[in-house]
Amino acid sequence: MKTYNYLFGLLAILLMATGCGKDNEPDVKIEPPVFNLQKPSNVEAVDLGLSVLWASCNLGASSPTDYGGYFAWGDPTGALWSADGISYDEQGYTWNTSNYGGNNPPADISGTDLDVVTVHWGDGWRMPTYAEMKELMNQCQWTKLEQGGIKWYEAKGPNGNSIDLPMGGLYYDPTGEKYARFLGGPAHVNTSAFYWTSTVSWTQSNARGYDIHPGVVTAWMLLIGAGEKRYLLDYVRAFHMPIRPVHDK
Numbered sequence: 001m002k003t004y005n006y007l008f009g010l011l012a013i014l015l016m017a018t019g020c021g022k023d024n025e026p027d028v029k030i031e032p033p034v035f036n037l038q039k040p041s042n043v044e045a046v047d048l049g050l051s052v053l054w055a056s057c058n059l060g061a062s063s064p065t066d067y068g069g070y071f072a073w074g075d076p077t078g079a080l081w082s083a084d085g086i087s088y089d090e091q092g093y094t095w096n097t098s099n100y101g102g103n104n105p106p107a108d109i110s111g112t113d114l115d116v117v118t119v120h121w122g123d124g125w126r127m128p129t130y131a132e133m134k135e136l137m138n139q140c141q142w143t144k145l146e147q148g149g150i151k152w153y154e155a156k157g158p159n160g161n162s163i164d165l166p167m168g169g170l171y172y173d174p175t176g177e178k179y180a181r182f183l184g185g186p187a188h189v190n191t192s193a194f195y196w197t198s199t200v201s202w203t204q205s206n207a208r209g210y211d212i213h214p215g216v217v218t219a220w221m222l223l224i225g226a227g228e229k230r231y232l233l234d235y236v237r238a239f240h241m242p243i244r245p246v247h248d249k
Contacts, residue, residue, distance in 0.1 A: 030180060030183050032079075032081040033069075033070070034079065035071075036060055037078045037120040038120070039120070039122075039123075039125070040057065040061070040062055042056075043057055044056040046161055046162075048136070048140065048155070048156075048157025048161050049159030049161065050136065050139060050140075050158070051249070052132050052247065052249060054128075054163050054244065054245075054246055055163075055244055055245040055247070058242045058243065058244055059078075059121075059243040059244070059245055060242075064152075064163070064166075065147075065164050065166050066166065067166050067189070067242060068168065068242050069243075070170065070185070070186065070240035070241055071196070071240055071242070071243055072182070072238050072240050073100055073101060073109075073196055073219040073237040073238075074099075074100045074101030074102075074105055074109060074114045074237055075099070075114075075116060076113060076115065076116050077116070077119075078120060081182050081240070082099060083173075083181035083182060083238070084097060085099065086099075091213055092211025093210065093211070093212045093216055093236060094216065095213075099238070100237040100238045101114060101200075101237055105200050105217060106200070108129055108130075108199045109198045110127045110128070110129050110199075111126040115127050117243060117245040123247075124248060125246070126198070126247070127197065127198035127246070128197055128198065128246045129197060129199050130232065132246055133195070133197045133220070133222050134232060136222075137222060137230045140157050140158075142154070142155055142156075142230065143156070143228070145164070150166065150190070151166070152164045152167055153166075153167065163244075165195065166242075167189065167190050167191060167192060167193045168186060169187050169188035169190075169191065169241075170185055170186065170194040170241035170242075171183060171184060171240035172184050172185060172187060173210075173238070174187075182238055182239065185240070191225075192223060192224060194221055194222070194223055194235075194242065195222040195241065195242055196221050196241055196242075196243050197219065197220045197222065197232075198219075199219065200218070200219055201217065201218045201234035202217060203234045210235075210236055217237075218234040218235055218236055219235065219237050221233060221234070
């Protein structure tokens with residue numbers, strides 16, 4: 001009996017060891033978050049004294065300091081997290097999918113059928129272009145604020161009106177593992193603010209620290225980091241971050 005128990009225990013240990021190796025791990029499915037895309041009844045079009053009106057809250061948010069949703073570039077559904085057709089190797093990202101604008105995305109998707117804001121809010125609302133985000137970045141006075149553990153930036157326009165931009169961070173691709181693609185996050189919450197523009201970047205080889213294969217294009221986004229430092233940088237289109245809608249005057 002002792003011999004039988006010993007052999008049974010040894011067999012169990014061997015089975016556990018062979019089943020727990022990384023190559024034998026099951027493809028764990030992580031459910032992505034879901035966000036409400038309806039336009040809130042209390043959203044306002046704020047005139048900052050700039051070329052366009054800015055929404056008083058993020059897409060998917062219910063208040064000005066609510067982080068709202070996290071969205072990929074060029075996804076009109078607002079619910080796409082798939083990495084199918086996108087791979088990452090020692091040379092960077094390759095792209096073989098029609099998702100997130102596809103292999104040859106339009107130079108700008110603001111107001112088009114690829115614009116998640118236009119599709120879900122309608123009534124003239126759209127994503128901000130590179131030029132409009134640059135105007136917001138350069139012509140507003142920025143102040144970091146905090147209340148109840150939530151941090152955000154106040155952007156005060158030339159006419160004295162202001163909007164609040166919460167520091168919601170982003171979802172990105174931290175490991176390259178198939179089961180975790182684009183679900184790393186939300187990262188940098190209350191540390192940095194990330195916001196998509198609608199404009200493609202033709203910069204090649206590197207997108208904010210992520211290498212890309214020749215021919216893979218990225219999109220511009222606003223990053224507000226420590227010390228209210230602001231940058232317009234290109235990023236991988238399948239990464240998910242907040243969007244602040246705009247409206248023509």
